[in-house]
Amino acid sequence: MKAVRGLPLTPVPLAAAARGAAALAVPLLVGVGTGHVLPAVLAGIGALWGVSQDGGDPYRPRVGRLAVLGLSAALGLLAGELALRSGHPAAVTVALVAAALLAGAVSLRGRLASVAGLHLLLGVTVGSGIPVPGPWWHAPLALLAGVALVAVVSAAPWPWRRHTIERAAVLAVYRAAAEALAAAGTDAAEPARRQLTAALDHAHRAMGRHLARPLDPGTEPAALRAAFDTALRLGEITSALVWEGRPLPRHVTDTPLRMAARLLPGTDAANTTATSAPDPIAPHADATGAPIAPHADATGAPDRTAPHADATGAPDPTAPHAAAGSPGLRALAALYAESDRPRPDASAARLPVRPWHGRAAQVRYAVLLGACVLGAQLCAGLLHGPRGYWLPMTVAFVYKPDLGPVLRRALHRCAGTVAGVAAIGAVTLLTTDTYVLIGAVAAFGALMAVGVRHHYALATTGLTAVVFVLVDLLGDHRALYAARILDTALAAAIVLVAHFALWPDSAARRATAHTRAAVAAARRYRDLPAGAPPAERHALRRTAYHRLAEARRAAAHAHGEPGRPGRRLPDWEAEIASAERLCDAVSARNLGAAPATLPAVRCAAAGAMGG
Template sequence: MTPAMRTGPGPSSGTSAPARLLRAVGRPLSSLPLAAAVRGAVALATPLLVGVQTGRVVPSVIAAIGALWAVGQDGSDPYRSRVRRFVALGLSASLGLAVGELALRSGPSVAVTACLVVAALVAGAIGLRGRTWSVAGMHLLLGATIGSGIPVPGPWWQAPLALSAGVGFVLVLSAAPWLWRRHHIERAALLAVFRAASTALTAAGTPGAAETRRRLTDALDNAHQAMDRHLTAARRQAPGAQVEALLRAFRLAVPLGEAVTTLQWEARPLPAAVTRMPLVMSNRLLPDRKDGAVLVLPDFTADSPGLRALAHLSVTADADRVDTALDAPAAPRPARQAQLRYAVLLALCVLAAQVCAGLLHSPRTYWLPMTVAFVYKPDFGPVFRRALHRCVGTVLGVAAIGAVSTAVHSTYAFIGVVAFFGALMAVGVRHHYALATTGLTAVVFVLVDLLGDHRALYGARILDTALAAALVLVVHFVAWPRSAGSRADSRTEAALAAAHRYRDLSPTVGAVQRQALRRAAYRQLADARRAAEHARREPTLRGAELPDWERVITSAEELCDAVTAGSLHATSGRAHTTVIVPSSDAM
């Protein structure tokens, strides 16, 4: 790699939380997840409308709480992943709610405290094992918090069933498009790879090349995860026509990443005919069903190994097959010691929050431990930033619902308010945590009001949120100040090992194994870079200088780039120059 392609390490920029929130609110309309916003509004308003019409307000509010939590975990990932996540959320939250209710009905406050501490221990023990487990753990604790903090009339099993119904409603809304857009997500993920490849080729020979290659790696990782189920199924039986088209595009996308990396490593500006090639390939493999037009492959002179590899892919895409046994890159797993420490610290924070709530005689004491459950999620990003955004979002949510309450008095108008803030929360989930917290805070105030608690608790809730965030930060940074740094250390070490494994084994293995080694190396380097970015955003109480992870990661990326280019140089014939003159049915 030439010096022009290098990027300095440097810490991430320190933009303030309010500035980032305003930037998220000001995004162009085309970039907002409108479908998710509609789902959020419908999911929260529908149970309340049903409850008002039938006179069963309490179960409808509990169902709306389940829908609220599910909207917070909605996403644009493959439908099966969403279903697994929603099922885990519904089961764990309902279990926590039932246990919390039983603890509250048993009478003594020590039973409630013991219930919350045990739930926190379990949530912490499973919370770092991946996204689905993390969601299950957090909502187990949230369910126990709500169940032990809000008295619900009726049999103990009624509220958990209502909560599950609310989660199930969001599941149906989120997964229903599978019926008529069955492979839309996989198709979108693959098209994103080809667009990222075109952008990376355009940046070849410029200082921004390395960043575009990283974005291509992220796009490939996303596509690999989206296609993983189809890759596994293709080993057992022949896929249908639609899935085969997706597999064909994926089989081209994987070696395309190798060719693009090589062309960037060659570090020379490329003509438009070359930079457009990935877009033309995607158009021919996954044509737009609306216009039906198929672009013609442009002519260019293939006078380097990278260009010859690109030319070979463009002409023989149907014949070139990456083995479907290529597994998706595995997500890194935390050490058992880290999981145990997180479980103990989460339980300690919940215990401290519950004690503080009791000492303050705060009405409806669930808010303090609930905030702890939301804030103390180190696997979701920097703890300090999450706590700050939680506080900012709570203040904005309280201000918003306070202003609305002065002008709105009808129950149906309040349901409309819930729909609006549910849509706002759905947008915030994808763009900014403070924005999501703003929507969630406003919705919770309306739901609590519908349960019969009409007290003005605006100041108390801001104080509770600030206190819970402070508890989390004090406990976390006193007992585990190097957690983010240790995570960055371990991810960087794992990425270096993967890069060296790719370097050492690449010359001796076949194309399929080489692609697997390359994908694993780049995936772990991307994970290490994200971990380093998170670590730099966490304040450290020790005052020690952080390692220069970015420099190490950049060097490892350059090593992988060189190995990739060397592999294609070794396999590409140098005795001839190829000129591509494709026919209309070349692919």
């Protein structure tokens, strides 16, 4: 696939698309075939929301997230249904506003809390907008059944692919390390090192539960843990070699892939290494074909040390030289020599977790979300009367500052709604056959599953088309295409006016807070005593680089939001980059290099935005 702005696109998630199509089509086919259409539509709504959270993370946390989604959505649906059944016009509005306040209060506390808050509010919106006859428990049970179907389909490969996701995540670290080493001494070195940090963060999250408990030796989780611990040490060495700033020969840059082949047998890491070993005595050639002089040792003599021996005692001509003059190369050679007998060193502490915003920001977001939902509900009552749930539902989807810039999310929501309306309108012009429409639901469900991983507007396109078919199956055959586009635009306008009138600096404050936390973590890593245990050193290093990656994402988020007119944003990027250079230098120092002075960290953001 082509790259966009220099970043490679991830492959199309065909398995997720197939799961999305099946999870949405099966309940509708069963409902239409048995005559129980309303429960099938509610199950389809649950499956629709489940598809939006069907990620590529390990099976256990994925199923846990879907369980949180299902329970919160079912609880919200029950509350909305009871409010609608009460017959009091104000009961629905009170239920929506209360749910919005609760959702806003918890959503900024982390990913699971965000999922719970969003789907609690969505459940109340649907429950108060779609009358469901019969016992009160039918609707929540049908919704839970749809979410459960997504969970079952998503986790179906678990028995025979139990640790495949963790293995792929750890292997990606070794590949990212090889790319960073290949980029050393070039302008691509820093971006490649950041990609290594991202790969380590992803692997750290994927390996989470295996890092917090003892593992039986000889099991696959133990082998993965050992490979991950080695990857942490490799990350430190790679940072040091990037800091040294000189190009490295092919036999060095391929070392991480050979280590992965040793530590993760059965992967295709070995197939990505060089097919022929370099001559360990002859000088290597650079990219132009000119020979590179061998490294010199501490005395200035060229290094022509014999290569390492493999397990049989024969020399391994592909190993990095053990006595190379560079401290980073010596450390890489030592790590390579030990990689056939890895020993977990308990260095993989959990990634730091903290709220993205303080308590005051959580309260402000809750109040603003409640006000936006109230405004949307009042507008829906004036414009549509019954079944005016589209406006508050759109507010719930759009006003998620923890998921990216609000302005961009609103624009993508509007664009996706227009595209979804056009797509499903074209389908209904050709046919109104129920089974053809269910086939369209399967296609748009697959599109949504792809969009969840690639682009919010694409996900909205699929979701909009699916919702129109579900509404049609409920018997609402009104021509709502133009109305839903206008409703989406109105809901987005409500969110944008409220957010930028009353909280315009939220993204900038978050970026400043993340940058301060990242700089503090880098300084803690710098100030670690020389005799500290390796586990503590690796934990501080991982925390520092993780915080820096978070800060860079928060800064990009802030630059994507319009702020107060005439107010200049701090130069977070310069401060983050200088803290990264500090961490690289500290990594080099820890491996034996002795920079005369460690680089200072710029403090451009300190105090710039207030609390």
